[in-house]
Structures are given as C-alpha cells and as structure tokens.
Amino acid sequence: DGGITQSPKYLFRKEGQNVTLSCEQNLNHDAMYWYRQDPGQGLRLIYYSQIVNDFQKGDIAEGYSVSREKKESFPLTVTSAQKNPTAFYLCASSMSGTAYYEQYFGPGTRLTVT
Amino acid sequence: RKEVEQDPGPFNVPEGATVAFNCTYSNSASQSFFWYRQDCRKEPKLLMSVYSSGNEDGRFTAQLNRASQYISLLIRDSKLSDSATYLCVVKGGDMRFGAGTRLTVKP
Numbered sequence: 001d002g003g004i005t006q007s008p009k010y011l012f013r014k015e016g017q018n019v020t021l022s023c024e025q026n027l028n029h030d031a032m033y034w035y036r037q038d039p040g041q042g043l044r045l046i047y048y049s050q051i052v053n054d055f056q057k058g059d060i061a062e063g064y065s066v067s068r069e070k071k072e073s074f075p076l077t078v079t080s081a082q083k084n085p086t087a088f089y090l091c092a093s094s095m096s097g098t099a100y101y102e103q104y105f106g107p108g109t110r111l112t113v114t
Numbered sequence: 115r116k117e118v119e120q121d122p123g124p125f126n127v128p129e130g131a132t133v134a135f136n137c138t139y140s141n142s143a144s145q146s147f148f149w150y151r152q153d154c155r156k157e158p159k160l161l162m163s164v165y166s167s168g169n170e171d172g173r174f175t176a177q178l179n180r181a182s183q184y185i186s187l188l189i190r191d192s193k194l195s196d197s198a199t200y201l202c203v204v205k206g207g208d209m210r211f212g213a214g215t216r217l218t219v220k221p
Contacts, residue, residue, distance in 0.1 A: 033209075035211075040213060041213055042118065042201070042210075042211035042212050042213045042214065043158070043201075043209075043211040044211075045208055045209070048208070058208065059208075088155075090157055090158070100145065100146050100205075101146075102146075102148055102160050102163060103160075103209060104160070105157035105158050105159070106157060107156070107157050108156070108157050110155075
C-alpha cells in the first residue's frame, strides 16, 4: 500500500525535552511538508522540502528543526525552544513542490507537552 | 486579513439538504485550488480540485471565480457520512488553508 506514515500517533513529553516526530512516505514524492494544527485554526506550515538534502522554513519554523537525508523520510524535531508545542502535527507529501500538485497527508501525531 | 477565509459555521442540516460553503482568498497570483475534508481528529483528505470551468463529482460541485477570488463547494442530497470539517485550500507558492467549516448532517 502506498501512503504516508507518521509515528507515534500520540506523544507525551515533559517541558524542556526535545522530541522527534517521524514521517515516511512510499509514494515516490519529491516534496514533503510539516504542518501544525491548533483547535479552530487552519494548518500552518512549519518546514518543507522539495528535494533531498534541501529544506526551507515555513511560517512558524522557530523552535523546530528538520532533515531530509532520504527521499522517503522527513523527520521533525520539536525543540525545547518551541514555546507552545502542544498541537496536532501533520506531515504531507506531493509529487512536486510546484503549484498544481495536491498534497496528501499522513495520519498525524498528537503531541502533548506538560 | 487572513489569506484564506471561510464561512465560520457550524452548519447543521437535515439529511437530504443542499449545503453550500464559501471561501475567499487574498493572493490574486494563486494557481491551484482544492477542497479537503477533515473528520474529527483525523488528517485532511482531498475531496476535489477546483477548476476555472467548475467541476462536479457526484453530489459535490466546486466553482472558482478568479475575478472575485472566490471558491465554493455545493453538496447536494446530504448524507450523514458528509458530517466533517471542509477546508478550502489555495496554492500559489505554499499551500494556504482556511480554518474550515464544520458540517453536521442530522437524521
């Protein structure tokens, strides 16, 4: 089955700890994205990558970091510098980063930091 | 002003009703337009792309008016299973998401 997987589904961390969220796709898509969703708000772009070994900041990159060492994988690290990390994190991919391609989403990770 | 604005909702309609969602966007250079559906605590899923000529998929019809920077989604003969949040999405460079409009279809 082709698709996007994210793990874990739920994640609980103490304040001050870094945490890494996994995202893997087997769709052979070039572009991958990370979003966060807060209640009552639209998705906001954290980081995106259009090609291996390259990525760009989105609208809310502060306190986050990413890597893109393989085409299939785009992990997101939520660092202790992120002031309000509790949210629903969604990874997406698209065939290309150009405008005409839709994005497909993984099932998401709900992160709770206390 | 938000880049993508949707009706705040929620919409509560009986089964069989016709319901319309509206969306406006601010970036006139936007090139692609989509409607996504998001069930409670799940990921968004692509419902349909929106083309300038308008397009239909079964009970769903999407329209785009580039001059007015306006997108709509019409659902006819609503089913209980249509209950979800509908996200308007506009893509120029990045994808921009509306906050969504929640629909509840009741028996």
